[in-house]
Amino acid sequence: MNYSKKNNFFEILNNEGKNFDMIIVTDSGGVIKLYNNVLSQLCNSANKDEILLQEINLNQLFKSDEQTINDIINELHKSNIIEGKLDFALSYNQRIPLDYKAYKISEDLESQFNFIFIFKFSEISDIERDPLEQEPFLRRLNKSDEITNNDYSVLSLDELERLKEDFLSNVSHELRTPLASIIGFTETLKSDPNLPKDILLEFLDIILNEGKRLAATINDLLDVSQLYKGQLTLQKKVIEIQSILKGVYERYKPLANNINLAISLPEKPCFILADDSKFTQAIGNLVSNALKFTPEGGSIDIILKSSNKYFTIEIKDTGLGIPKNEIDKIFDRFYKINRPGLETRGVGLGLAITKKIIEQHNFQIEVESEENKGSIFRIIIPNKS
Amino acid sequence: MKKEILLVEDEKAIQLLISYNLEKLKYKTIIKETAEEGLEFLEMNESLPQIIITDVLLPGMNGINFCKLVKSNPSMSHIPVIILSSVDFDFYREGAEKAGADYFLTKPFRIKDFINLIQNLLS
Numbered sequence: 455m456n457y458s459k460k461n462n463f464f465e466i467l468n469n470e471g472k473n474f475d476m477i478i479v480t481d482s483g484g485v486i487k488l489y490n491n492v493l494s495q496l497c498n499s500a501n502k503d504e505i506l507l508q509e510i511n512l513n514q515l516f517k518s519d520e521q522t523i524n525d526i527i528n529e530l531h532k533s534n535i536i537e538g539k540l541d542f543a544l545s546y547n548q549r550i551p552l553d554y555k556a557y558k559i560s561e562d563l564e565s566q567f568n569f570i571f572i573f574k575f576s577e578i579s580d581i582e583r584d585p586l587e588q589e590p591f592l593r594r595l596n597k598s599d600e601i602t603n604n605d606y607s608v609l610s611l612d613e614l615e616r617l618k619e620d621f622l623s624n625v626s627h628e629l630r631t632p633l634a635s636i637i638g639f640t641e642t643l644k645s646d647p648n649l650p651k652d653i654l655l656e657f658l659d660i661i662l663n664e665g666k667r668l669a670a671t672i673n674d675l676l677d678v679s680q681l682y683k684g685q686l687t688l689q690k691k692v693i694e695i696q697s698i699l700k701g702v703y704e705r706y707k708p709l710a711n712n713i714n715l716a717i718s719l720p721e722k723p724c725f726i727l728a729d730d731s732k733f734t735q736a737i738g739n740l741v742s743n744a745l746k747f748t749p750e751g752g753s754i755d756i757i758l759k760s761s762n763k764y765f766t767i768e769i770k771d772t773g774l775g776i777p778k779n780e781i782d783k784i785f786d787r788f789y790k791i792n793r794p795g796l797e798t799r800g801v802g803l804g805l806a807i808t809k810k811i812i813e814q815h816n817f818q819i820e821v822e823s824e825e826n827k828g829s830i831f832r833i834i835i836p837n838k839s
Numbered sequence: 840m841k842k843e844i845l846l847v848e849d850e851k852a853i854q855l856l857i858s859y860n861l862e863k864l865k866y867k868t869i870i871k872e873t874a875e876e877g878l879e880f881l882e883m884n885e886s887l888p889q890i891i892i893t894d895v896l897l898p899g900m901n902g903i904n905f906c907k908l909v910k911s912n913p914s915m916s917h918i919p920v921i922i923l924s925s926v927d928f929d930f931y932r933e934g935a936e937k938a939g940a941d942y943f944l945t946k947p948f949r950i951k952d953f954i955n956l957i958q959n960l961l962s
Contacts, residue, residue: 623926627896630925635852636944641950642860660852 466570476573479559484512484527487566496542496550512571513835516540517549526556534558539576550590551576623634628671628801632664640739674803677735678787681810688729688814695724695765695835699756702737712750715741718757725764726835728815736811739804740769740831746800748773748828760837767833776823785809786823841867842961843886847877847893847905848923853946857892860950861957873897874905888918890960891910895924895931903934910939919960930962 476496486493497505497515510785519542521529529536535557539547543665550571567642639657643649648659680686696719734773737756744754751774759766775813776791779806783789790802801819812819812833844861848854849872858868869888871877874897881887891909893902906920919941922930927945934942942956 475879587914623896623928626927630851630927631853632855634925634948635850635856637947638856638860639852642856645950646863664852838898 466559466572469477470555470572474572475573475575478512478566478571478573480527480571481510481566481567482527482531482568482629484523484564484569486510486512499635508544515542516552517543527569528817530556530558531561540573568790622791625671625675626803629668632668632671633666636661636668671801674801674807677807678803678810681807681814682787685741686810686814690727690729690730690815691730693723693733694728695726695758695767696720698730698734698737699758699767701734702741703756705738706741707747709755712754713748716747716753716755718755720758720760722760724758724760724837725836726765729811732811733815736765736808736833737769739808742830743804744769744771744773744831762837764837765835767835768830770830772827772828775825775829776821777825781821785819841865843867843869843888844957845869845871845877845880845888845891847871847891847897847902849873849875849894849897853894853923856950857953860954864957866955866957866961874900875903877905878908881909887915890919890921890957892921892923895922895926895935903931903938903940906935906940907938923957 475494476489477488478486478493480486482817486509488503493505493515511523512527516523518526518538520538526536526538526540535555537555540552540554542552543549553576554571554573556571557567558568559570562568562732603629639661643654643657677686699717699719703715707715742755743755748754748771754772755768755770757766757768757770759768780791784791785808786802787806788802789806790800809819815835817836820832820834820835821829822832842865844866846857846868848857848870848925854870858870861868869880871880877893882892891906893905895902896906902922902924906922909915909918911945916939920939921942921944922935922940923944923946924935925946928935932943941960944953944956
């Protein structure tokens, strides 16, 4: 039977609608090639790419009492569609039961995308299944024009890129929320010209700050897009690290309410070759993050150390710290640590941008952190003077 | 006694924007930053609010599931729920509708429209 890949693929998704929890696309041998974030969550994978990089086969993750995964794959080579039950092996003695439907979408053994597995959790109530988790994957897979004109093997990397970018809701939130404040407070001011001065100033401050927040989000989005496409050209020149750090300190000092923001610099000037504005942005992101996650009464130190081999910049805080299992993910684009009770502000780009800028300079960035004690972000720069 | 409105919203500026405009109309706003705190308030308090307004993207449980829980509780299901969403995808609207939400407002919204809606619901 000759399969039309695109029709088959989209027919399946259209037929299934939103009525599934997890979707996995494999090659002809059952090696996972595409998946939605439910699988990442089940695997508790530290890195969104981990499952792909390790070329994990379905049989490493799923077990069945009825037939082996290899039997299922063999049957799929013969049939167009099969369905049954599989268990996700969470640990040696812990399994999550799933109902699955598997479809053959290509018979080409060279293709990366031969089978689609669509899973529903067998024992989960409607209310526990978060409707917001499913949408981005569906939306991306339903993107029509650019997909239908391409072969999947060519398309896959782009599509994979989109699959990783689970951010539209987040970006929409970060754009619309400050806009709601700006429009709402302006309208409120306009409707009541006799507002007491203190309230008027408070509202104007909010409008100004929310405007800045909007501008920062837009800048981050433009930056990250350039950085990840490798389109950013650094305008390198000789700069003195002390003057950059002092500038960042002066900028953030007024924002450090009841937080002790201090700076410690060696006397001898430290010169490096760097892009003034981008390097300042990277340091500023680290200080701004430290301020965001350090409670009142805490402290933040901006420290520069100099040796014959390296200059080391440390942004050290006594803030909330990073949970151990999330430390590897914090430089991922759009990754935000869920901190119940704290505002869900930010698109999750600051650290990704910082890392890219630092790496593009051929410098190094590393982080040490302990939850509820604080973090140290360290930039290591070769001393070539 | 002032009419009470429960607002579940984690953004401070939006909290102030809504509470200020509701106070002007002599309504009392009870602000909770998470759905969990909102549920706790509803369960612990003897008198229920006249309206519930909730954001969608909240830390912890999202506003749609919060609405679903409110609407599935017979003692609260009569309270009108307004979903305030910063994301305007059909999927969110459908989710809100399925959860039993009475209104779906997208941010940014006009204060005038918002106030009209509240007044209509309370009249």
